[in-house]
């Protein structure tokens with residue numbers, strides 16, 4: 001799932017408190033499915049145990065949320081390779097695709113190159129399914145068609161998003 | 175594998191409107207290459223440059239190692255007639271001719287005698303599921319049948335390259351898929367190289383590979399750097 005990567009991406013931007021991470025995650029990716037604090041801290045805990053983030057000293061001051069999280073070299077490397085890698089071309093990817101595009105823009109990476117790579121991965125999968133359809137029986141063909149229609153709608157979304165990257169960038173950057 | 179069709183840094187403007195701003199691609203012998211991109215991105219213009227129909231403002235176009243962009247018009251039209259076949263989206267059949275004569279047309283224009291041309295056209299009717307329609311005129315054919323006749327005409331002279339510009343663009347998706355299936359099978363059997371212009375991913379998925387055109391430029395598939 002993309003929640004841990006989204007948090008790593010937000011930490012790659014700047015070291016943050018759990019509260020800030022939740023607020024930014026909800027604003028950028030939450031859309032009706034906000035993270036609970038429990039999820040945020042459980043995810044940060046797992047990332048910390050895996051050496052991908054470190055937890056700073058408890059800061060003096062008010063409020064319960066007084067620890068700052070910092071991404072490590074390992075965490076940053078893992079985030080970068082996740083971001084660069086096209087998602088395996090299966091239907092219903094909108095959430096992951098969207099998360100990658102927004103994070104790429106937020107961190108001033110080449111979101112268009114990511115979309116190009118994703119388009120190529122989708123087309124490759126569509127070629128495989130088309131070959132199955134051409135050589136298989138009717139049941140294979142119908143199943144392949146189902147996949148093809150979904151991948152095609154993903155691709156339409158990719159094209160539209162690519163055409164609107166500038167506007168989206170203005171919207172996600174503060 | 176040898177490169178059969180190649181464009182290098184091709185530019186072309188219609189008056190002051192740049193349609194191509196540096197397009198490059200190459201296709202191997204026997205390869206089916208999809209040229210994709212949004213409407214108005216320059217796909218058809220690129221295809222016309224590759225086929226020697228339009229002359230680029232700059233850049234190079236090659237067929238089988240020969241420069242097409244610097245050829246004289248007579249040599250180019252011979253190349254189009256003898257080495258290239260064409261299928262377009264609409265209105266390509268001559269309405270006064272029967273389906274059989276339409277298929278035979280490239281052979282007739284190449285100087286073949288009528289009887290021989292019609293004999294060479296004939297097997298394509300069975301091959302493309304058109305039996306019994308030989309004597310129909312284009313007004314008496316469905317869209318899918320007309321497009322299969324056009325495909326037969328594009329392939330009848332055994333071209334090295336078939337240039338297909340949105341060949342299923344006017345068809346519903348099932349009929350379009352049947353045409354694509356026939357196009358791809360026939361091209362594979364004949365070893366014909368296909369340059370397939372389409373904005374539809376489902377059509378492009380019949381190709382071996384794709385090139386994307388955006389704002390008159392071909393994009394190479396990148397990774398995030």
Ligand SMILES: Nc1ncnc2c1ncn2[C@@H]1O[C@H](COP(=O)(O)OP(=O)(O)O)[C@@H](O)[C@H]1O
Pocket residue numbers: 188191192193211212213214215216217218219220
């Ligand atoms: N004959 C023409 N005269 C003037 N402009 C043209 C002509 N043909 C194409 N164009 C313009 O060149 C650009 C590319 O067109 P085209 O190659 O037909 O795109 P595509 O096939 O990708 O839809 C468009 O802006 C189009 O309006």
Ligand SMILES: [Mg+2]
Pocket residue numbers: 217218219339
């Ligand atoms: Mg066009």
